[in-house]
Amino acid sequence: MSTRPPQLSPLELSAYFAFTEVSSLLRHEVEKQLRDVGKLSYVQFHVLARLGDAPGGSQRMTDLADGVVYSRSGLTYQAQTLEERGLVTRAPSPEDERSTIVTITDAGRAVLADVFPGHIGVVRSMLFDSLDATDVEVLERVMTRVSGHLRSNPPRSAAPRRRKSD
Amino acid sequence: MSTRPPQLSPLELSAYFAFTEVSSLLRHEVEKQLRDVGKLSYVQFHVLARLGDAPGGSQRMTDLADGVVYSRSGLTYQAQTLEERGLVTRAPSPEDERSTIVTITDAGRAVLADVFPGHIGVVRSMLFDSLDATDVEVLERVMTRVSGHLRSNPPRSAAPRRRKSD
DNA sequence: TATTGTTATACTCTATAACTATA
DNA sequence: TATAGTTATAGAGTATAACAATA
Structure with missing residues (x-):
């Protein structure tokens, strides 16, 4: 597939190791903060946060899963767990009864x-406190570029369901 | 603790969201690659990789845990699992019989x-293929800075064991 | 027939607390 | 008494496959 070398340069290796270390520790x-303060798993928080931003506070299961x-x-x-705690409701869509x-x-x-607040506090103290304004800018630019690339080139394994023709 | 604002700027928020998205997808x-090719969990791979780099291929449990x-x-x-598969051995230390x-x-x-090879391939295609040489440099610099900061300021929860005086 | 979502199930992983053994 | 590590246990999370219902 790729014509680039199969090895990583020392700089790339260093970048990768540091990146994974930071993301592991931050995660x-x-x-821990989400569990201690809100008894939420990371995924549950993610689901709630997405719903909080969505118009009407609603989304289809499939769109959430994406x-x-x-x-x-x-x-x-996870949705069941959240529903049992009264943090979300679930109902069939009027438009499409399957949804x-x-x-x-x-x-x-x-x-x-x-x-x-605590979430922001963790992110600030672990990630942004050691960066100056320029660092934040370049980090934002670089990460946004990568995430855009990943969205447009979803890895082969991201196929939602196996198709018959596989 | 911090005198900085309790909010994140739009740029910081954008950087944080992109960072977490990239790290989640990459992870x-x-x-998946580690599981498919080597039947290894992420932690197991991490342990093996650390041992592979260590002198003599050996480390104490505590040092690994750190x-x-x-x-x-x-x-x-995880060490038991790896031992059952014959990928590591475990033995008491001659110096300190507790270890x-x-x-x-x-x-x-x-x-x-x-x-x-596949591991490198995933990292290259997902992370580095969308970055040019300058991006890699700044990413390495920024992530190394953050990871150094995290190492020297371990979060309060990183205390290995609860002390009596807590 | 394809799509949406749930259920049944089995497995992996993680953490806490209690415990053993050595320093 | 403190430290290194294991064990017992219990709970949370994940994925696959089979299933039901709707389009």
């Missing part, structure tokens, strides 16, 4: 509000 | 060799 702390990248059954599990519309509740928004 | 793909950041029991579990020395075997190195 670990963020998960954003979170996980399996449908995994999302069903399920998930909607964040006031209680769900309250949990988001509980969790947000 | 997901890397885990690198992986997880709980001791979690590392014991366990973990050593990578030839079979372990073989699995690492199996897994490496």
Whole structure:
């Protein structure tokens, strides 16, 4: 596929190691904060946050799953958990009876509000406190470029379901 | 603690979202590749890779745990799994009979060799293919700075074990 | 027949606390 | 008494495949 060398340069290796270390540590702390303050897993927080930003606080299961990248059954599990806690509701879509519309509740928004300041605090202290304005700019530019590239070139494994012709 | 504003600027938010998206997608793909090719979890790969780089292919459990950041029991579990597959050996340290020395075997190195090319391939195609030389440089500089900061200011929760005076 | 979502199931991983053994 | 590591246990999360219902 690629015509580029199969090795990483020392600089690339260093960048990769540092990147994974930072993302692991940050993720670990963020998960701990979400669990301690809001009893939320990372995925649950992600789902709530997406719903909080969505118009009407609602999204279809499939659209949510696309954003979170996980399996449908995994999302069903998390949505059930959130529904049992009263943080979301689920209802069949009026437009397409196959679809399920998930909607964040006031209680769900309250949990988001509980969790947000500490979440921001972790991100600030772990990521941005050691960066100056220029660093933030270049980091934003570089990460946005990569994420755009990943969105437009989804890895082969991202196929939602195996097709018959595989 | 911090005197900085409790909010993130739009640029910081954008950087954070892109960063987490990239790291999630990359991690997901890397885990899939490791599982498919080497039947390794991410942590298992990390342990093997560290041992592969260590002098003599050996490290103490505690030193390994420090690198992986997880709980001791979690590392014991992974080390057991690796030992059952013959990828590492475990033996008490001659110097300190309390310690366990973990050593990578030839079979372990073989699995690492199996897994490496694809691992590099995922990292290259997902991360570095969309970056030019300058981007790699700044990414390396920024991430190295952050990781150094995190190492020297370990988050409060990183205390290995609760002390009596807590 | 294709799509949406749930269920059943089995497995992996993680953490806490209690425990053993050595320093 | 403190440290290194293991064990027991329990819970959370994930994925695959089979299934039901709707388009």
